[in-house]
Amino acid sequence: MYFLIFKLPYFQIFKLTKMAYSEKVIDHYSNPKNVGTLDKSKKNVGTGLVGAPECGDVMRLQIEVDDATGVITDAKFKTFGCGSAIASSSLATEWLKGKTVDQAVQIDNMDLVEELNLPPVKIHCSVLAEDAIKSAINDYRKKNGLEELVFEEKIH
Amino acid sequence: MLKLPIYLDNNATTPMDPRVLEAMIPYFTEHFGNAASRNHPFGWEAEEAVDYAREQVAKLIGADPKEIIFTSGATEGDNLGIKGVYEMYASKGNHIITCTTEHKAVLDTCKHIERTGGEVTYLEVKADGLIDLKELEAAIKPTTILIAIMYANNEIGVIQPVKEISTIAKKHGVLFFSDAVQAVGKIPVDVNKDGIDIMAFTAHKMYGPKGIGALYVRRKNPRVKVTAQMDGGGHERGMRSGTLNVPGIVGFGKACELARLEMAEDAARLSILRDKLENALTQIEETYVNGNREHRLPHVANISFKYVEGEGLLMGFNKNIALSSGSACTSASLEPSYVLKALGLGDDLAHSSLRFGLGRFTTEEQIDYTIKSVSETVLKLREMSPLWEMFKEGVDIDKIEWAHH
Numbered sequence: 001m002y003f004l005i006f007k008l009p010y011f012q013i014f015k016l017t018k019m020a021y022s023e024k025v026i027d028h029y030s031n032p033k034n035v036g037t038l039d040k041s042k043k044n045v046g047t048g049l050v051g052a053p054e055c056g057d058v059m060r061l062q063i064e065v066d067d068a069t070g071v072i073t074d075a076k077f078k079t080f081g082c083g084s085a086i087a088s089s090s091l092a093t094e095w096l097k098g099k100t101v102d103q104a105v106q107i108d109n110m111d112l113v114e115e116l117n118l119p120p121v122k123i124h125c126s127v128l129a130e131d132a133i134k135s136a137i138n139d140y141r142k143k144n145g146l147e148e149l150v151f152e153e154k155i156h
Numbered sequence: 157m158l159k160l161p162i163y164l165d166n167n168a169t170t171p172m173d174p175r176v177l178e179a180m181i182p183y184f185t186e187h188f189g190n191a192a193s194r195n196h197p198f199g200w201e202a203e204e205a206v207d208y209a210r211e212q213v214a215k216l217i218g219a220d221p222k223e224i225i226f227t228s229g230a231t232e233g234d235n236l237g238i239k240g241v242y243e244m245y246a247s248k249g250n251h252i253i254t255c256t257t258e259h260k261a262v263l264d265t266c267k268h269i270e271r272t273g274g275e276v277t278y279l280e281v282k283a284d285g286l287i288d289l290k291e292l293e294a295a296i297k298p299t300t301i302l303i304a305i306m307y308a309n310n311e312i313g314v315i316q317p318v319k320e321i322s323t324i325a326k327k328h329g330v331l332f333f334s335d336a337v338q339a340v341g342k343i344p345v346d347v348n349k350d351g352i353d354i355m356a357f358t359a360h361k362m363y364g365p366k367g368i369g370a371l372y373v374r375r376k377n378p379r380v381k382v383t384a385q386m387d388g389g390g391h392e393r394g395m396r397s398g399t400l401n402v403p404g405i406v407g408f409g410k411a412c413e414l415a416r417l418e419m420a421e422d423a424a425r426l427s428i429l430r431d432k433l434e435n436a437l438t439q440i441e442e443t444y445v446n447g448n449r450e451h452r453l454p455h456v457a458n459i460s461f462k463y464v465e466g467e468g469l470l471m472g473f474n475k476n477i478a479l480s481s482g483s484a485c486t487s488a489s490l491e492p493s494y495v496l497k498a499l500g501l502g503d504d505l506a507h508s509s510l511r512f513g514l515g516r517f518t519t520e521e522q523i524d525y526t527i528k529s530v531s532e533t534v535l536k537l538r539e540m541s542p543l544w545e546m547f548k549e550g551v552d553i554d555k556i557e558w559a560h561h
Contacts, residue, residue: 021471029471035540052558053543054503056465056483056492060542078542082467082483086540 021083022117028087033094036076038062046140048132057081057125059089061132063096063104065140070100077132084122088112088129096133101140105149107133160476162522166361166515167310167338167456168480172407173363173516179410180365183403191400192391202402209409216412217355218346219372225392226405229369230337232385233356234261236396237333237371240382241302241354242269245331249299253330255279255287256498258306262335266304275299283500284448285314289324296328307336307345307355311482311495311511312447313456315339322351331380337361341415342453343423347372353380359404363516364411368404371396418516426514427454429523433512434459436527440534442547446496446509455514458482458496460505463544464537469510472533477526482509504543504553 021029038045044065051057058081064074075093079086091112096104109126112118118126138148163171183205191206193199210221227233242252254266256278266276277295279287287305296303303325308315318334325332333354339345340355341362347355358369373395374380381395388397434457437443442462461469466483482493483506492506501509510530514523538544546553 026471029468032540037545049542050559053507053553054558056467056503056507058542058558078540078545080463080468080541080543081465083471085465086468 024091024116025083025087025118028090028116029083032077032086032090034076034090034097035078037078038064038074038076043143044140046136046138046143048135048137048139050131050135051081051128053080057085057128059085059128059132061089061092061129061136063101063136063140065101067144070102072096072099072101072104081125081128082122084116084118084125085128087116088118088125089132091115092129092133101137104133105137158521158525162477162518162526164512164514164518164522164526165478165480166518167313167511167513169360169366170363170515171517172360172365173411173414175414176364176407176410180403180407183406187402189402191402192389202400205402205406206400209405209412212409212413212416213370216345216416217340217357217372218348220375222393223347223372223375225371225373225395226400226408227356227369227371227396228367228401229360230259230335230356230358231261233358233369233371234259234335235265236382236385237354237356237373238262238265238302238304239269239385240395241331241333241380242274243383244381245301249297249301251275251277251297251299252302252304253277253279253292253295253300254304255281255306257281257285257309257311257495258304259310259335259337262304262306281498285309285312285446285495285499286448286451287316287321289317289320292321293324293328296324296330300328300330302331302333304333304335307334307339308343308453309447309495310338311493312458312499313338313453314447315343315451315453317451318350318352322353325353326351331378338453338456341412341419342455344419347374353378354382359408359411362411362415365404365407368401368408370408422516423454426518429518429520430455430457430512430514432520433457433514433523433527437461437530440531443534444505446499446501455518457512458509459512460496460501460509461534462505462508463541463547464534465507466509468537469508469530469533472536473529477529480511480513482511483507 040047047062049060051059059079061077063072066073075096077089077093079089109130112126134151187201189198189202191202210224213224214221270276305316322332331353334352336355336357340357353374355372360366384395386397391397444460446458466481470481482496492503496506
């Protein structure tokens with residue numbers, strides 16, 4: 001995360017922090033999609049809890065999978081964090097619904113950045129959302145006797 | 157009719173009082189002279205205006221006009237006061253005592269002094285934001301030349317025990333500097349009763365213009381001198397060179413006069429509004445007031461709303477209410493407020509804080525609107541917060557092993 005900030009000239013950081021929120025971020029913040037909780041005791045529900053209160057961001061993202069087809073039938077989130085963190089997780093749940101688990105693994109944080117027009121200082125919010133997706137998928141795989149996937153760690 | 161947006165960030169800066177502007181206007185065009193031009197009427201007019209303003213400023217803090225050095229603001233005042241003493245009294249010692257909740261203009265000046273060979277002790281503050289006087293006294297050494305402790309804190313509004321600090325300083329023959337930016341013009345400050353030797357303050361925090369401030373430098377008991385930090389024409393008794401900002405000084409003087417006359421009334425009214433705001437918001441579960449509530453500026457409240465993040469919270473109403481947060485999610489450091497952390501607050505509570513700074517132009521209607529907006533947003537975001545859900549289910553969040561980034 002830090003290297004991105006320092007690459008920018010000072011005035012640009014100022015501009016970006018001042019104008020941190022795009023229309024889409026504001027829309028997701030004001031009308032978040034899929035806020036809620038799925039029953040984590042169910043075998044076909046995967047839960048990912050990422051971030052830390054001290055860092056100012058905690059995301060919990062859950063998926064419910066149709067065992068027969070591998071399609072994600074429902075996704076819910078709850079997020080403690082800034083507007084960009086809330087928007088990233090809200091958008092992630094929208095994208096997850098209807099995808100198969102294998103397709104969901106492909107969601108990249110930069111897709112969220114692009115869709116939400118996140119400024120560089122907010123990229124870590126999208127990375128956190130990607131981590132939450134992967135963590136939920138691994139939780140689902142573990143519950144169903146599948147090997148956990150190993151992901152390359154992204155810089156926050 | 158309520159006009160939006162509402163300004164509740166008066167600790168950052170205050171709007172200028174129209175009466176101040178009125179006093180300043182002639183000094184931009186009609187009376188434009190250089191106060192140092194001694195041999196024509198243009199200069200005389202400017203000098204007269206500066207002298208009058210100097211008296212207005214001095215009167216507000218119980219000083220002699222000769223003890224007022226005009227500066228560009230409190231950052232310059234902090235630099236001049238601390239570096240100036242450090243250099244002037246180098247033969248006596250090189251040790252300075254300050255505290256961890258000071259403004260960056262003081263802390264970074266002290267860091268600079270450390271790099272040039274000085275020694276600085278940074279006192280911790282207690283959980284209520286006040287320093288421990290015993291620790292202060294114990295930190296004094298034979299080489300100590302200066303104690304630099306702020307009058308009132310900019311983030312939480314707590315007022316340090318200035319009189320007790322000055323008593324300790326006097327007892328040990330150490331000078332006492334105070335950054336009084338948030339206090340002057342808001343509460344009674346008297347350099348003699350308070351025993352302050354050097355004090356920095358600024359106009360724009362008290363309904364005056366930006367770009368003008370003053371450094372009080374005591375002339376008697378003891379006579380204090382500071383080494384100039386800028387070379388030039390030797391203005392301001394040789395302590396601060398540079399052509400005087402006459403319109404700014406006139407405005408500063410007017411702002412000081414208004415503050416002296418209206419401070420008591422403003423403070424009484426604002427403390428009622430602040431208490432109304434604070435009492436209403438702390439009705440919400442799991443909200444905490446930061447800092448000592450007894451020794452505090454009448455117009456400031458700093459509140460943590462646990463389980464919601466400050467920046468996310470601000471986003472809920474920052475189109476309509478201007479506030480500051482202790483969370484620093486957008487700043488390059490990503491670190492929450494160092495002042496709140498110095499009180500021993502966990503990073504999570506520091507991230508969840510808002511600072512309310514009321515001012516002369518704050519109305520009850522604005523406070524009512526703020527109470528409603530902030531409460532609604534807190535409740536909405538808690539419904540969205542996984543931490544709130546865990547808290548409600550009785551999960552101990554501190555016992556969870558969080559993955560740190």
